Amino acid sequence: MDRMGASCPSPSTHTDSVRVAIEALSVSTELVEEELKPYLDTVLTVAIERKKGIAEQMADSGILPVLAQILRRKSTLTTPTVRLVAELARYPPMKEQCFDTGIVSALVTLLLNQDQDLLLHVNQAIARICYESNLQQERFLKLGAVPRLASVLLLHSGNEALRSSCLLALCNLANMGEEDGSMLAWDEGAHFSEGERVFRGTSRYSFGFSSVVTMVRLKQTNGQYSVTVEVLQRCSTLLWGANNGRQAGHRSPNLTHLGSCPKLYKVIKCSVKNIPRYRSLRATVFHSLL
Known part of the structure; x- marks a missing residue:
């Protein structure tokens, strides 16, 4: 992988910085944490702010397979990557690609993690991907998401935020919930x-x-x-x-x-x-x- 920080010109505008960050992530072939973190932080910030057109831009960039690859590894990038996936899952263009790119299976695997902050964002991502999508609900069910969500709920029912996100994910898997549970x-x-x-x-x-x-x-x-x-x-x-x-x-x-x-x-x-x-x-x- 090329040293992105050295090869990419310094962006002169906020729009340029987002474009550079998306391109850097989408062409990554090696997951070097120090190199990817600033780009991941830039994209996450824009996703949280829900900038107009950002979902379409990311959907066209091919960034999801890279995010799925990051999720399958244990690193300091895992939690911010899950947060990014949870934000992107609000948008149909991104939601539709989550299964084929490996995001769905990676999220189900992460339900075995013990980090409660990480689990919170995993639950949010699952709930949003499943919201009003029978196809995605069926895919999560076949991968065994329900027993793992039930286990998380029983283990961490004292954590109000985590409990709420877990219950929302279960409701959306049953097609009886809402997008964000607020x-x-x-x-x-x-x-x-x-x-x-x-x-x-x-x-x-x-x-x-x-x-x-x-x-x-x-x-x-x-x-x-x-x-x-x-x-x-x-x-x-x-x-x-x-x-x-x-x-x-x-x-x-x-x-x-x-x-x-x-x-x-x-x-x-x-x-x-x-x-x-x-x-x-x-x-x-x-x-x-x-």
């Missing part, structure tokens, strides 16, 4: 049987009389874990009481507090007529051997 706040709920863990995601911002709740259940049976993802809807007692009042032919009482409607859970789980327009109501179960 709208959901997760907590661990009560469990009703031995070997079961229940996590509940509720919207940080609730409007009107109803809200959506995402439930992720992990249950151990005979050495295996089943991971169940459900999306439920709940409403206020005010709305529930008003509905009952109309059915009985009289006005409902004026309730001063709001709560959940447990009966509505069952109704919506069984009826497709009440599904919100923006989200299909399903329950997806993964059976995984840990």
